[in-house]
Amino acid sequence: MFDVEKVREDFPILQETVYGKRLVYLDNGATTQRPRRVIEKMDEYYYRYNSNVHRGVHYLSNRCTDANEEARAIVRRFIHAASDKEIIFTRGTTEGMNLVAYSFGEAFIGQGDEILVTEMEHHADIVPWQMLCERKGAVLKVVPFRDNGELDMEAFDHLLTERVKMVGVAYVSNVLGTVNPVAEIIAKAHAVGAKVVVDGAQAIQHIPVDVQALDCDFFVFSGHKIYGPTGVGVLYGKEHLLEKMPPWQGGGEMIKEVRFEKTTYNELPFKFEAGTPDFIGIIGLGEALKYVEDLGLREIAAYEHGLLEYAMERVREVPGMRIFGEAAMKSSVISFALGDIHHSDTGILLDKQGIAVRTGQLCAEPTMRHYGVTGMVRASLAMYNTREEIDLLCEGLHKVAKMFGMK
């Protein structure tokens, strides 16, 4: 049984106050907080074991190497990958996306090929493809979404031709909260010979992921969005594809032999991990995933689903409320506008009441354009949020509305 009060005790930061007010942290889409055991695990490694991985002959180095590789195995287990070789550590979702766009692009994308993304993508799933298109003379096509936040699957079917070599899609939209039908998209893409990269940044902490069942070719996510540290992330790729892709950064670790005449590359996953990785971050990420496993992602998802339903209901009651994204399948993100009040005004005034939300374009300008707005306010939930905090958010919004003379 998921006990939110007990979970909250694991997160020291949730006890903080800001401006003398109790902190209500609703910016989890940007980054989640870390539980004590992640912080302590990383501390322990800094205090007792810090030493570079994969090349030392000594005790400390071996200890860190083992922990680094154990974290890889935890990730593999967590997303149900077939092999540790398919788990590449990155700096985060953005780097994973760039790695795929660059390296897959080098190997498989040519003049006139098409890349398909959706209108609701985060910039990290748009810009790397634009850069690839510029390099290779490929063409970026966009699947639109409907005003309720659901992908236009008819348009997808129409745009998905045999010219498409890669589809990039967010599992969960960071603005609309829409849970996209990735399994269907993957199956259809494969039917025309296209590969699919799933942006899992907003899904990994909310939805149990099985990359083999999904059959996605690539899956990327960030550690800090699932209660782990910043600066580490994961790229999952199918082994046979990763094998055919060239390395994208050269240096230490990723090589087998270096001769001035010719250098040969290391095997997977190290081929894609040039230089010293953030191994203590990686160890922290492993600990975060174990923590989530211990709580049970299915139990977490069930709790979060109830919380989201409650939040949508309550937020909708606020006068002048306009919610962006009302998809039938929706995850823990609520983006909105409060009357005509500028999003930054709403954000500043919530902040002064101790409530942390995100405002602005949310790294998704095309989504803003879709609705003709310059920005939004976003409350994004995590497993440690409570109904009481939703009530505080709504009280805060009422107060803001009142300050602007709204009824």
Place this chain on the structure above:
Amino acid sequence: MKTIQEIENEIIEEFAIYDDWMDKYAYLIEIGNDLPGMDEVHKTEDNLIQGCQSRVWFHAEMKDGRLWFTADSDAIITKGIAGLLVRVFSGQKPEDIVHADLRFIDEIGLTQHLSPTRSNGLLSMVKQIKMYALAAVAKEQQNQ
């Protein structure tokens, strides 16, 4: 004409009666609502101050050796902050503007809006105003 320092002191006094953040911001909203805004023709790219979250424009005109500012923003709190700056600087001599230390920003607790990446771009506004003043000073010297 009051000096920059005198106006700053006035503002500090006005804000001193509020010890709650929400009241301070309610006052900023009031100032924002009261600021007349500016001629649409002056809402140009040149007058636009780049900030990530809200758009804010500053226009400057030189008259009788003094600089006169108008400002506008699509966000009210930003407009209120812009209104404070207009109140402090409008009608002042360029060289006084260049040398103003803007103690009031810190005193009324707006320093947190000063960092370069902050949403309402107070720092950019101040920079822009000082740039206008510097340009005016340079022009005066050229004419002498």
